[in-house]
Amino acid sequence: MRVLVVEDEQRIADFIEKGLTESGYAVDVAADGDDALAWSDVVDYDVIILDVMLPKRDGIDVCRTLRTRGVGVPVLMLTARDAIDDRVRGLDSGADDYLVKPFAFAELLARLRALTRREPVLMNTLLRVSDLTLDTTTRVVERQGAAIELTNKEYALLEYLMRHPNQILTRSMIAEHVWNYDFNNVTNVIDVHIRYLRRKLDDPFPTRLIQTVRGAGYRISSRPESS
Ligand code: CA
Numbered sequence: 001m002r003v004l005v006v007e008d009e010q011r012i013a014d015f016i017e018k019g020l021t022e023s024g025y026a027v028d029v030a031a032d033g034d035d036a037l038a039w040s041d042v043v044d045y046d047v048i049i050l051d052v053m054l055p056k057r058d059g060i061d062v063c064r065t066l067r068t069r070g071v072g073v074p075v076l077m078l079t080a081r082d083a084i085d086d087r088v089r090g091l092d093s094g095a096d097d098y099l100v101k102p103f104a105f106a107e108l109l110a111r112l113r114a115l116t117r118r119e120p121v122l123m124n125t126l127l128r129v130s131d132l133t134l135d136t137t138t139r140v141v142e143r144q145g146a147a148i149e150l151t152n153k154e155y156a157l158l159e160y161l162m163r164h165p166n167q168i169l170t171r172s173m174i175a176e177h178v179w180n181y182d183f184n185n186v187t188n189v190i191d192v193h194i195r196y197l198r199r200k201l202d203d204p205f206p207t208r209l210i211q212t213v214r215g216a217g218y219r220i221s222s223r224p225e226s227s
Contacts, residue, residue, distance in 0.1 A: 001046040001116060001156065002026045002177045006036040006062065007078070008054050012101075016049065019105045024139075024152035024159075025112075026180040033057025037065060040073065044176060047115055049108075050095070051078045052086045060086075060093045067094035074115035078103075113137065127162040129209055130222030132201060134162050141201075148200050153178070157193050158201070161210065161220040170217040194218060 003025045007013040010031075017027045028043065030036040032055040040048065048066075052059040063075050077090040077098040087098050096115055099108060113136060117125065127134045132143045139155060141148045150158065156178050161169065175186040194210060202208045211225045212218060 001112075001159070002028070002043065002180065003112070004028050004030060004036065004039055004043070004045045004048045006030045006033070006048065006054065006059065007051045008032060009051075012051075015105075016108070019108070020112075022152065023109060024156040026156070026178055028180050031055070033059070033062045036062050040066060040071060043181075045073050046177060047074045047076065047112055049076050049078065049112075052083070052090060053080065060089050063090065063093040063095050076108075076111055076115055127159070129162055129165050129220050130207065131205075132162075132209055134159060143201055143205060150197075150200065153193055154197055154200070157190075158197055158220075161218065164220075166219065166221045166223065168213045168216050168219050174217070 001024075003020055005013055005016050005020070005027055007016065007029070008031045013029050013031070017029055020027045028039055030039050034056045036048070036050065036054075037057070050059045050062060054062070059077055063077070066073065066075070075095040077087075077095040078101055079086040079090060079098050081100055090098050097111055099111055113125075117136070125135060125137045127136065132141070134141045136159065141150055141155065141158065157174065160174060160177050171187050171190050174190050179186050179189065198208075198210050202210055207222070208225065209220050209222060210218060211221060
């Protein structure tokens with residue numbers, strides 16, 4: 001999941017970025033409203049965390065502009081404790097939810113999970129491909145009932161594949177949703193992580209779920225391989 005964090009207070013931005021990265025999200029940070037619009041123009045984010053009080057253009061304006069441009073990305077707005085008016089204006093501007101500062105990180109994670117399953121396809125918290133399951137709430141991955149330990153990045157990559165079963169995902173699509181902007185040579189990094197995943201998820205089992213589509217990318221599928 002690729003997240004844009006829009007927050008001008010460095011301390012809070014760092015706290016959110018660090019926590020989300022540790023939870024397997026790919027995070028970009030924008031420090032003002034113009035920067036936020038510029039980023040969301042070029043990256044197809046899975047969710048945006050948007051502070052209301054921002055330099056140049058406030059969060060309300062950013063959200064309204066996104067919606068006017070037809071960008072439907074889920075938006076979680078961060079508001080000040082006593083600013084009830086901000087919450088109302090935030091929701092009216094097209095935000096999907098809000099969180100009052102200061103907040104517990106666990107609550108931020110729970111809100112993000114709720115927002116990213118709001119799309120009908122993502123309603124289910126348990127993703128399944130054949131005998132492989134991934135629980136987006138507990139982050140438990142099992143194949144044939146046996147738990148499989150994954151690193152944060154492996155988990156994030158697998159979750160992205162499993163949210164789009166049977167679809168060819170190009171390396172640039174994977175890069176955009178699983179890695180953030182700071183990553184160099186991401187193509188190679190993706191291939192390496194696919195190899196790690198296969199070692200854990202596919203090698204011990206008779207059927208291979210992660211498939212290479214030659215010249216295109218990767219796909220997770222229980223259907224027989226054909227490319
Ligand atoms: Ca702020």
